[in-house]
Amino acid sequence: MIRSRIHEAYKKNTRYPWVIVALSVLTVFFSGPGQTYFISGFTEHFIESFNLSRTTVSVYYSGATLCAGLLLMLIGRQIDRWGHRRMTLIIGSLLGVTCFAMGVLPSAMLLILAFFCLRLFGQGSMVLLPSTLVPNWFTRKRAMALSLVTLGGVVGSVVIPPINTYLLSLMPWRRIWFVWGGLLCIIFIPLIYLFLYDKPANVEQENAVTTQESDDRDGWTLKETVVSGGFWRMAFSQSIPALVGTGLYFHLVSIMASKALGPEVAAMTLSVIGLCSFPATFIAGMVLEKVKVHHIYGVSFIIQCIALYVLATTKTMGMIILYAIMTGAVTGFQNVCRRLIWPEYYGRKHLSTISGLTMTLLVIGSAIGPMMIGAGYERIGNYEQVTYMMIGLTAIAALFSIVSPKPKKK
Structure with missing residues (x-):
């Protein structure tokens, strides 16, 4: 019911493409748990908690990053098949689950799998999704719209590390992962469900983007x-x-x-x-x-x-x-x-x-x-x-x- 009302409210709003840009910025921001600037803040805790050397953690991380990267073309195919809204909901939910898993991680071997999921769903997919969504809504001003999307990454890299540093002074490192998993599920997922559409036709905005059909x-x-x-x-x-x-x-x-x-x-x-x-x-x-x-x-x-x-x-x-x-x-x-x-x-x-x-x-x-x-x-x-x-x-x-x-x- 809420989504239907939002649909009707925005049907005649020719500025709705900029709502999509705002959601894309948010998506890149919430890719944070899968980014190096986020994960590197917990390196010392991984070494201490799992009795690993620094080199071993680096090898785990590099290997997981490479394996995750090799699957991004498969993720891209699924986005083309199922659409950005559905895939953003799925991938955002999986990233949230991975954050919760990081909070209860029992062994070093599972740390490899956790790194893989963080890099695949966060660093890879949550950046790929908005980069390919925004062009659906823009032909004119496409460059400006895409430049704004990068703000999510810039703001995340500046804001998230000090937030995590502050939280580490208040609580155990595992609990911080629960915080970010909760933010994904409580804030990000509902906003995507309510407001994200794959293309202008989904909200009957024929004039929102020119040359859509030709493109x-x-x-x-x-x-x-x-x-x-x-x-x-x-x-x-x-x-x-x-x-x-x-x-x-x-x-x-x-x-x-x-x-x-x-x-x-x-x-x-x-x-x-x-x-x-x-x-x-x-x-x-x-x-x-x-x-x-x-x-x-x-x-x-x-x-x-x-x-x-x-x-x-x-x-x-x-x-x-x-x-x-x-x-x-x-x-x-x-x-x-x-x-x-x-x-x-x-x-x-x-x-x-x-x-x-x-x-x-x-x-x-x-x-x-x-x-x-x-x-x-x-x-x-x-x-x-x-x-x-x-x-x-x-x-x-x-x-x-x-x-x-x-x-x-x-």
């Missing part, structure tokens, strides 16, 4: 997509920020130590990157309404090459801050670009399946990055040469992006 009719299948000229070039480019960023951030304390700078500089660097990515996201949304996405993506990689060169060669605090500012700005633009490319290039009909494949490649990149940089450092003996390798990969991504315009369906 669906011309949508590419996964088979057509993977044999198109630019897909693999763009997929490679999308994986590079994950590979380079995750790898460098994972070893950032060690990198700063090699420059005779303390761990507090590493923490400051990450904070500056996060702060600068916030306004860059909004600017990207406005710019991408007017400039072709592959041009902006290519330029962002060129700027990233310059930032990496600064990191490789500098040993001063001022230049480290410059690196962080440049990286934050680039991150904001790249986050919007990678969400915009796939609906712009391949339509919406099979978007979740296509995005599931590209997110799988992104997760693989994030899993490879720390190992690649760690192995490179052990072999070469310094981070400068390893960073030059990252510059080379980023330069290739820039070239691939620039030469990969929107494909034409044959």
Whole structure:
């Protein structure tokens, strides 16, 4: 009854697409329990409670992340088949159940399974869902809408760690997982049930999005997509920020130590990157309404090459801050670009399946990055040469992006 009344109230509301954006922001925010910034706050408790070494916990986590990433294309297929509303309810509920399970976890072996579920349902699926939902509601202002969706991740990464730190001072670590499981079930799931719709037609909003039918009719299948000229070039480019960023951030304390700078500089660097990515996201949304996405993506990689060169060669605090500012700005633009490319290039009909494949490649990149940089450092003996390798990969991504315009369906 309540949902029917909401349906009638919003049937004539042409601003309803922005309600979908707000729900998408909330979805990304509630992906938090599956994100590294959330889970890393409990690392010491995992080590102590299950009598594990730090290396063992890292291996469990990396392995679970990689396995979860390999299943994202399957999740994407189910989203295309069953719709965003149903899948958001299912995945949100499963993430809540996983949080409750973390609160009663009895053994280290089950910790592997818990990591897998957190990464699959949280870090993977709860980010994939809004990234493919919003394009259903927007053709005009799509870039701006997608830029707003990234706010959920930015706010989560800034707000959730201090909240958890405060809660750890009040209660045992297991109880905090119950808190987040409860928030998912009490706040997130009811809001999705009441307000989320898959597309404008579900609330009879014919004018909410233009060219909906044309965009669906011309949508590419996964088979057509993977044999198109630019897909693999763009997929490679999308994986590079994950590979380079995750790898460098994972070893950032060690990198700063090699420059005779303390761990507090590493923490400051990450904070500056996060702060600068916030306004860059909004600017990207406005710019991408007017400039072709592959041009902006290519330029962002060129700027990233310059930032990496600064990191490789500098040993001063001022230049480290410059690196962080440049990286934050680039991150904001790249986050919007990678969400915009796939609906712009391949339509919406099979978007979740296509995005599931590209997110799988992104997760693989994030899993490879720390190992690649760690192995490179052990072999070469310094981070400068390893960073030059990252510059080379980023330069290739820039070239691939620039030469990969929107494909034409044959």
